[in-house]
Amino acid sequence: MKTIIASLLLAASATATYAQKPGDSVTPETLGKLEWVKGEAPREWEPGKVYILECWATWCGPCLAAIPHVDELYDKYSEKGLRVIGVNVWEDGKDKVAEFVTKKGDGMSYPVAYTGKGGAFEKEWLTPAGVKGIPHAFVVKDGKVILATHPMQISNDVIEGLLAGGEAQEKVLTSIKEAEKKQGQIGETMQAFRAAAAKKDTAGMEKAIADLKALDETSRYVPAMNFELLVAKGDWTGVETNVKSLAGDPMGRVMVGLAAQRSVKEPQAPESFRKMISEELSKLLAEKGQPYEFQTLTQVQWSLGDKEAAKISAAKAADSAKELQKTAPRFPVTPFERYAEAVAKGELPTTEQVGEWTREAMEAAKAAEAAGETKKEG
Known part of the structure; x- marks a missing residue:
């Protein structure tokens, strides 16, 4: 209206x-x-x-x-x-x-x-x-x-x-218009892929990947989409090969992270695969890692029954969050501390629990910031 x-x-x-x-x-x-x-x-x-x-x-x-x-x-x-x-x-x-x-x-x-x-x-x-x-x-x-x-x-x-101006202006405006149209088509293709993935429609997923390649042969999304396709097919050997083929590639870290997340969400993921992912992710995080990456590693290690390693990774997630907060003051540390405390007690928090802790931390930070602004104005 x-x-x-x-x-x-x-x-x-x-x-x-x-x-x-x-x-x-x-x-x-x-x-x-x-x-x-x-x-x-x-x-x-x-x-x-x-x-x-x-x-x-x-x-x-x-x-x-x-x-x-x-x-x-x-x-x-x-x-x-x-x-x-x-x-x-x-x-x-x-x-x-x-x-x-x-x-x-x-x-x-x-x-x-x-x-x-x-x-x-x-x-x-x-x-x-x-x-x-x-x-x-x-x-x-x-x-x-x-x-x-x-x-x-x-x-x-x-x-x-x-x-x-003149023809030069029209040329660049046309070029941008075509680029934005193409970007819109890519977005539609990605939506089609996600819809097919939700239904585990592997044929639809394959078509969406082919359509994306036709629009952008070098798209950075293709490796992740191929990974999702292999998971949907239950081809864990193919997933492992897919992940290892990207070693040293900027997408490699992303793919290992995705594989780690899926390894704990997919009950059919074989233990050998989860072990491989645990080892690969541990190597990547040896020097430096983000809080969420350490938390994902915690989940993989827990699924393998290695609770001692999971405790260490959960503690590293909290430490990483504290370090990150030094440059990003609004980044919530409390959820990671609570997560580490729970794992240390022998409990693995659910996704819903972590989400609730994060919401509480964000609301508390927002309230504190508002109180600070009010005090400053006063």
Whole structure:
């Protein structure tokens, strides 16, 4: 209903100020309503210049990962006509945004505006455009939105084409459109695979893998999909060969982790396979491992009846969580400590128990953070 109403309002509008989709005419009016952390709002769009309105938030990992790329584009092309505006969205608290931008310094050298939850930018840009996730970039030129995409899709070649205009601009826009269409097809193929896997429809799984290879022959998803197919077929020898063939490959660690998880979830997994996976995962974690990896190893060792080794791995999971929290303060340590305590007592917690502990820890951390903010404001 809201979508219908929004569409009617847009259609009735004398201008397309709030219709922020490719081809729509726009003005910088909304930007003038925002709170500027750095720089100021443009009063008008400069003819021929390319504007990137990059939507982000401090809590969004992918957004933070995209900032260096966006800043690099700005540094390289600002004198040639590129304008970048970082628009902080879906966040309450201008102070934390200002602090973040200050700390970034030259690493975020373009103007940045703050707009709280439910603010003007959300109502007049994000909602009309149907944006439901960030990072997201609107690209404007000569008063029109010419592109809406993930900022990592905006390469040097794209910027050069947009600045050149004419055929060069149309070429890069077509290229991005085709890439996004292909990505959509890949997503549909992955969904088809997951649906087939849920039913253990091996024929459907094989078809989805073939379809994905046709779209992207080098897809990083194929090894994991082949692994799932072999598990569905009960071909544990094939699974073992599949895992070992990726030794030294970046996907190798992922595959060992997947194999370890499946070895304890699939009752038909032979003991010899679980032993192999236990050994492989132990080797990978010998130098350094993530908390969840140690927890998975604990489960495999427990399934083999090696409870002493499981106790050691559970304790390492807790220690790893504490170490990780030093660089990621919000990472919950308590669930891993409780897990290690239970294993030490001779009990293996269920997935449901761990989930509940994690929810409790996250809620406690959120409450503590809110209390700290209130105290700070007071």
